[in-house]
Structure formats: structure tokens, C-alpha cells
Amino acid sequence: MNETIKLLQNHRSIRKFEDKNLDKDTVQTLVKSAQQASTSSYVQAYSIIGVTDPEKKKAIREISTQAHVENNGHLFIFVVDYNRHKELAAKSDYDLSFDSTESMIVGVVDATLAAENMAIAAESMGLGIVFLGSIRNNPAKMIEILNLPEGTFPVFGMAVGYPVEEGSFKERLPFEAVYFENEYPEFDDVKNVLNDYDEAVNQYYKSRDENKRNDNWSKQVVKTLSKKERLDVHDVLKKQGFLGQ
Amino acid sequence: MNETIKLLQNHRSIRKFEDKNLDKDTVQTLVKSAQQASTSSYVQAYSIIGVTDPEKKKAIREISTQAHVENNGHLFIFVVDYNRHKELAAKSDYDLSFDSTESMIVGVVDATLAAENMAIAAESMGLGIVFLGSIRNNPAKMIEILNLPEGTFPVFGMAVGYPVEEGSFKERLPFEAVYFENEYPEFDDVKNVLNDYDEAVNQYYKSRDENKRNDNWSKQVVKTLSKKERLDVHDVLKKQGFLGQ
Numbered sequence: 001m002n003e004t005i006k007l008l009q010n011h012r013s014i015r016k017f018e019d020k021n022l023d024k025d026t027v028q029t030l031v032k033s034a035q036q037a038s039t040s041s042y043v044q045a046y047s048i049i050g051v052t053d054p055e056k057k058k059a060i061r062e063i064s065t066q067a068h069v070e071n072n073g074h075l076f077i078f079v080v081d082y083n084r085h086k087e088l089a090a091k092s093d094y095d096l097s098f099d100s101t102e103s104m105i106v107g108v109v110d111a112t113l114a115a116e117n118m119a120i121a122a123e124s125m126g127l128g129i130v131f132l133g134s135i136r137n138n139p140a141k142m143i144e145i146l147n148l149p150e151g152t153f154p155v156f157g158m159a160v161g162y163p164v165e166e167g168s169f170k171e172r173l174p175f176e177a178v179y180f181e182n183e184y185p186e187f188d189d190v191k192n193v194l195n196d197y198d199e200a201v202n203q204y205y206k207s208r209d210e211n212k213r214n215d216n217w218s219k220q221v222v223k224t225l226s227k228k229e230r231l232d233v234h235d236v237l238k239k240q241g242f243l244g245q
Numbered sequence: 246m247n248e249t250i251k252l253l254q255n256h257r258s259i260r261k262f263e264d265k266n267l268d269k270d271t272v273q274t275l276v277k278s279a280q281q282a283s284t285s286s287y288v289q290a291y292s293i294i295g296v297t298d299p300e301k302k303k304a305i306r307e308i309s310t311q312a313h314v315e316n317n318g319h320l321f322i323f324v325v326d327y328n329r330h331k332e333l334a335a336k337s338d339y340d341l342s343f344d345s346t347e348s349m350i351v352g353v354v355d356a357t358l359a360a361e362n363m364a365i366a367a368e369s370m371g372l373g374i375v376f377l378g379s380i381r382n383n384p385a386k387m388i389e390i391l392n393l394p395e396g397t398f399p400v401f402g403m404a405v406g407y408p409v410e411e412g413s414f415k416e417r418l419p420f421e422a423v424y425f426e427n428e429y430p431e432f433d434d435v436k437n438v439l440n441d442y443d444e445a446v447n448q449y450y451k452s453r454d455e456n457k458r459n460d461n462w463s464k465q466v467v468k469t470l471s472k473k474e475r476l477d478v479h480d481v482l483k484k485q486g487f488l489g490q
Contacts, residue, residue, distance in 0.1 A: 001274075004249045004369035008278040008362050029246075031424045033253040035417040037361060038376045041469050042462070044418050053427045079429075084422070084439065085470055087432040088463045094471035101482060102381065102475035108350055109378070109401065112357035116282060117253050120365060124249035131283045133354070136347065147428040156354065172280040173289050177329070179276045182298045183392040184324075187332040194329065217287070218333045224286050225330055226339035230347035231490065237346060245476065 007123055012169050014128025015068040017161030021052075022074040026125070030076075030160065033121035037113035045103075046111035047081040049146055049154075050074060059145050060157070064134035073127065073161025077135065077142070078115050080107030082241075083151035098151060099244030104237065111155050118158065128163030131156055137229075139236040150241045168208060171200055173217075194218065252368055257414050259373025260313040262406030266297075267319040271370070275321075275405070278366035282358040290348075291356035292326040294391055295319060304390050305402070309379035318372065318406025322380065322387070323360050325352030327486075328396035343396060344489030349482065356400050363403065373408030376401055382474075384481040395486045413453060416445055418462075439463065 001009075022030075031048055039045070051057055052074070060077075061070035069075065082098040089096035097103070119129045135142050135157045142154040172178075177193045198216035205215045237243050246254075267275075276293055284290070296302055297319070305322075306315035314320065327343040334341035342348070364374045380387050380402045387399040417423070422438045443461035450460045482488050 002369050004252060005274065005278055005366050007249060008366055009281045011281045011283070013283060027424075028420060029250065031420055032417075033250055035420075035423060036254050036256045038256070038258060038364065039417075040376075040378045041466070042415065043466050043469060044423070046423075047429070048424050049429065050424060050426050056427055082470070083429075084432065084435065085466055087436075088439070089467045089471070092464075092467050094467045096467055096470045097473065098470060100473075100476055101479040101488070103470070105353055105381070105400065105478065106378070108353045109357050112354050113361045113376075116358045116361035117365070119283065120362070121250050121253055124247050131285075131358075133285045133351070136350070145428075149429060152429065155350065170287065172284075175273060175276055175280075178280060178289070178291075179272075179293045179295060181295050182301055183390075184292070184294065184328075184394060184397065187329065190329065194333070219337075221286070221288050221330055222334045222337050222339045222341055224288060225327070225341045225343060225348070226334070228342065228345075231345055233350065234346040234490070243346070245479070 007120065011123065012167030013130040014163040014165060014167045015130050016163070016165045017068065017072045017128065017159070018164055020073060020162050022160060027074060030118045030121050034114040034118040037117040039110050039113065040106045043106060044110060045080060045082055045107040046114055047079045049077040049079060051077060056145055060135065060142070063138045063141055064132055066132070066134055068130060068159050069132060069157070072159035076118065076158045076160065077146060077154050078111040078156055078158070079148060080104070080111055080153040080155050081151065082107065083149050086151045099242055101243060104242050108155055115156070115158060122160050127160055128167065129158055129160050131158055136233055139233055143236070143240070153237055153240050153242060171204060173197060252365065256368065257412030258375040259408040259410060259412045260375050261408070261410045262313065262317045262373065262404070263409055265318060265407050267405060272319060275363045275366050279359040279363035282362040284355050284358065285351045288351060289355060290325060290327055290352040291359055292324045294322040294324060296322060301390055305380065305387070308383045308386055309377055311377070311379055313375060313404050314377060314402070317404035321363065321403045321405065322391060322399050323356040323401055323403070324393060325349070325356055325398040325400050326396065327352065328394050331396045344487055346488060349487050353400055360401070360403060367405050372405055373412065374403055374405050376403055381478055384478055388481070388485070398482055398485050398487060416449060418442060
């Protein structure tokens with residue numbers, strides 16, 4: 001197993017950082033590593049906003065309700081971005097559009113490929129990271145804070161910094177429950193594997209140092225997915241020019 | 246610059262592979278590396294299907310119209326997947342739903358984080374990869390081929406294999422055109438940077454060995470984004486139980 005694979009397989013989210021900002025060189029290295037990820041048809045349908053203004057960080061923390069959104073080495077917001085393409089098209093004979101579901105998928109995929117590269121680059125430098133889907137608690141407010149124009153949407157954030165905790169390793173679904181050959185299986189074929197996994201996750205929650213509880217994966221995700229949340233994401237996307245057809 | 250960052254910043258897509266399949270251990274290492282990527286609220290809203298059946302590979306090549314979809318070391322299809330959550334919820338008191346735009350974003354992000362980890366793991370082992378958004382040319386047919394149930398959607402593929410070409414390095418947008426501090430800029434502030442970039446990309450297309458042409462980034466992406474394609478993605482997602490609200 002090479003060093004990169006060890007790094008990938010040892011990922012854990014970090015939510016407590018030293019009070020020390022990333023320097024400019026580090027930010028540049030992270031962004032450049034992010035940018036070299038694959039991008040759909042060379043479109044590069046995303047931008048990255050680094051939030052350093054303390055007032056803005058505080059405002060975003062209020063949306064996320066997570067202290068590490070304010071207290072970190074650097075806060076990156078990943079933005080689906082067709083605005084620059086729209087501006088460039090205005091001078092051309094082409095009738096550019098990005099209001100299909102397909103275009104939104106392209107933008108989300110491009111932003112996410114870049115972000116995961118940044119995560120790995122950061123971890124390879126000894127930094128810690130955590131993704132922040134929580135900015136979608138209030139995408140309209142995020143758009144206001146970052147002054148985001150038509151053709152853009154803030155899809156998630158990432159807090160990066162010098163870790164002051166190790167983070168805990170969370171066991172993923174068993175290989176047999178996530179990888180299938182040639183076709184999707186019947187649920188009965190994976191049921192037992194999921195039961196074993198629930199058992200293992202339950203042991204983890206019972207045995208960890210902080211926030212011990214009696215829980216397992218199935219219970220947890222079923223509960224999470226039964227919450228009707230972030231239903232405004234759709235309307236905000238429409239307002240930004242997406243999902244028109 | 247450490248080895249992992251060198252690897253990230255040296256990425257290039259590979260579209261010609263040796264006629265040699267990945268072995269089982271390699272597939273397992275790739276999938277396990279993929280799985281350890283971050284996942285929204287531990288939901289793990291994706292599955293990975295490895296396509297080894299020659300008939301199925303041929304059928305998918307017809308959708309993608311790309312030879313490397315059939316001729317590679319292994320073909321992975323990344324699937325947004327809430328099916329297992331739905332099955333688990335059926336035995337619970339919770340009323341699970343995944344038909345919001347938010348849920349679709351979560352699934353696409355989860356699948357993409359995993360896929361980029363796989364890409365990096367593969368490249369760290371000396372393998373080559375290329376992403377295949379082209380499977381979305383006919384998502385309904387992909388669903389039929391892979392027998393994908395409600396709550397799933399084939400978002401993209403990845404061909405992996407032993408490279409027989411170096412691939413070409415494609416210069417990304419300048420740092421100043423993609424990274425902004427604290428707020429989104431006016432287009433006038435990045436216009437000149439984009440012009441310089443177009444110039445550089447034009448030089449690249451003129452100077453490369455194969456497929457020389459007079460082109461630049463702006464022209465290329467504006468043309469790409471003016472094609473009205475893959476408009477069925479929306480209806481297929483709805484049919485699979487997504488985007489209901």
C-alpha cells in the first residue's frame with residue numbers, strides 16, 4: 001500500500017483547529033491541486049471563495065451553526081459557476097444555457113472533484129479538513145454574503161486548518177454492500193451484510209470516548225433522511241438561473 | 246511539494262489502455278479508497294457498479310460513443326443510491342424521502358467525492374483513468390443495462406487501466422480567475438486574466454502533436470454549453486423517484 005492510498009484510507013474529518021491561518025502559499029497550493037482534477041468537457045464550472053473577513057465568517061457560522069466554520073485556518077466555499085461562461089457568451093453568436101438538470105449535475109460534479117482534490121492535498125500536508133454541507137441551511141443568505149450573481153450556487157464549504165484533534169475513523173459500508181458486478185442486486189442479497197455493519201457501527205458508538213450512544217447506521221441515516229429540510233435549495237437554484245427546464 | 250501533491254497537480258486523462266484487466270485486489274483497493282472519502286451526514290448515498298460483462302460494456306460504449314468505454318482495465322459506474330435507505334426505512338417508523346433537490350445534490354456530491362478518491366488511488370498505483378459523463382447520453386438505457394431500481398441514478402462512469410499513452414496536460418483557469426476572496430468579483434475584474442488564458446490555450450492547441458487546431462477555452466466552452474443536450478436527465482431522475490418537490 002503506497003503513501004497516497006494510506007492517506008486516502010485514513011481520512012477522518014477534523015472539527016477543531018489551531019488559531020493559526022493558512023498562509024498565501026498554502027492557499028495557492030490547495031487551489032492549484034483542486035483545479036487539476038478532471039472537469040466535464042474542460043468547462044470548469046466552479047469557483048472557490050476563500051472567506052477571511054471575520055464578519056462574514058461569523059455570518060456563515062450562524063447559517064451552519066457549527067463553531068469550526070468560524071474557527072479554522074481557512075474557510076473555502078465551493079460555488080457552482082456558469083457566470084463567467086455566460087459573460088463570455090454575451091460577446092459571441094452562441095445562445096448559451098445552463099438551466100437543464102444536466103448542467104446543474106455538471107457544475108456539482110466539477111466543484112466536488114476539485115474539492116476532494118483540495119481535501120487530499122491538505123491532508124497530505126498534515127492539515128485537517130471538514131466538508132460543510134451545512135451552508136445549504138440557507139443558500140439565499142450565502143448568496144447575499146458572498147455577492148453571488150446569476151449562474152452561481154454555493155454548494156458546500158470546507159474548513160481547513162492545523163488540527164488539534166485526531167478525529168475519529170468512521171467505518172464505511174462493507175465492500176459487498178457498495179460494490180456490485182454488472183448489475184444492481186436484490187435487497188435480500190445485501191440485507192445480512194448491512195445487519196453486520198449495523199452491529200459494528202453500534203459497537204463503535206458504544207465504545208468511543210466522547211458522545212457514547214446506542215445507535216447504528218441504519219437508524220441514523222433513516223432518521224436523517226426523514227427530515228424535510230433544505231427544501232428552499234430548489235427555489236434558490238431557480239432564482240440563480242438553474243433548473244429552468 | 247510532496248508526492249501526493251505532485252500526483253494531484255500532474256493529472257491527465259488517459260483514453261488508451263493495455264488489454265489487461267485489473268485484478269480483484271486492485272478493484273478492492275480502489276473501492277476501499279473511494280469509500281473513505283467524506284460523506285454527507287454519514288449517509289453514503291452511492292453505489293459503484295463494476296462492469297465486466299463484454300455485452301454490457303459494448304452496450305455502454307454505444308451510449309458513450311467512446312472506444313475507451315469498452316477497451317480498458319475496468320469500467321466503474323458511479324450510481325447515486327438511496328435505494329438501500331428506502332428498503333431499511335420500510336421496516337422503521339420513519340417516512341424517508343429523497344425527492345428534494347437537496348437529496349439529489351447530496352447523492353451527486355457523495356458519489357463524486359468517492360470517485361475522485363478512486364481516481365487518485367488509481368493514479369498513485371500507476372494506473373490511468375478517465376471520467377465518463379457520456380453515460381448520461383442515455384440514462385434510461387443505462388438504468389436498463391444495470392437493472393437500477395427506484396432511488397438510484399447512474400451519474401458518471403470511470404474507465405481505469407494500464408495506460409499506453411501519457412495523456413496531455415491541460416492548463417486550468419488561472420488562479421485569479423477561479424479563486425476569490427470574500428466575495429464574487431465583477432466580470433471586468435477577471436476579463437483580462439481570461440483573455441491571457443485563451444491565448445495560452447490557443448498556443449497549446451496549435452502546438453500539440455495530435456488534433457492540432459485553432460481554438461481557445463472561451464470559444465470551446467461557449468460552444469459546448471450552447472448545445473441543448475441530455476434534456477432527458479430530468480425526466481429520468483423523476484422516474485427514479487428524485488426531484489419530486
